[in-house]
Amino acid sequence: MGTVPLLSDKEVSAEALAIFDDIRAVRGTDYVNNFWRALAHDPETLAATWARLKQVMAPGALDPLVKEMLYVAVSTANGCSYCVHSHTAGAKAKGMTPEMHGELIAVIGMAMQTNGLVTGLQVDVDEVFQA
Template sequence: MAGVASHPIERPLSEKEESMSQMKPIEYADAAPEVKAVYDDIKEKRGVPDVNNFWKFIAQHPPTLARTWDSIKDVMAPGALDPLVKELLYVAVSVTNNCGYCVASHTAAARRAGMTDEMFGELIAVVGMANETNRLAVGYRVPVDPAFE
């Protein structure tokens, strides 16, 4: 969308600047063998016919694609935190980081893992409250209480 600033303080990008900064997705048919191998693993592990746009765009740099997929598999694997909790955390961080793609992707994953509308509303309320109180603590330079150390 030409003319939309990526940050509220920045000037809008011209159409030329936007087209210069817009990477193209790497589709399976056009992918190098090492990229196809990661795509195949993603499709197999997730039981999907194609990979999401996120993977197609980071495939511009195959080492980043492979490293990120390996890390995701490790971090998001079953563990002490159940899959829903992990997805809720991902949504919370994504909201705070203002990553619309990540919010959409992980909200969908959280819903598949059992998140309800009520849970989503409460999660967003907690995210908003945490952001507000964090900024107040930073702004006032509040020292950490000894009981918290």
């Protein structure tokens, strides 16, 4: 259960509604998801978060599918169920196949296992790996 109610278009400020309209335009959809509706209680945070997300997730040296898959991995590590679901849907929309999803989950699981082992053992970093 959320800690704030999700605001409808009729309930948000003019500033928040402008961000909602930009979300719709950028994503080519009429849907504004719950994360943005919760953030709309604080239009300044909503605007800053949306602006940064647009910049970070835009095509660049990493293509948008890779970025979505990275988001899934980090969200898994951070225990953010909402983001795992949201960015898995985003990755699928950008072309992630069931096989790719399976490999992604396997890599996440392997990294979590080896991270736990190396952290528990406090293994010193090899000199050749240090920047």
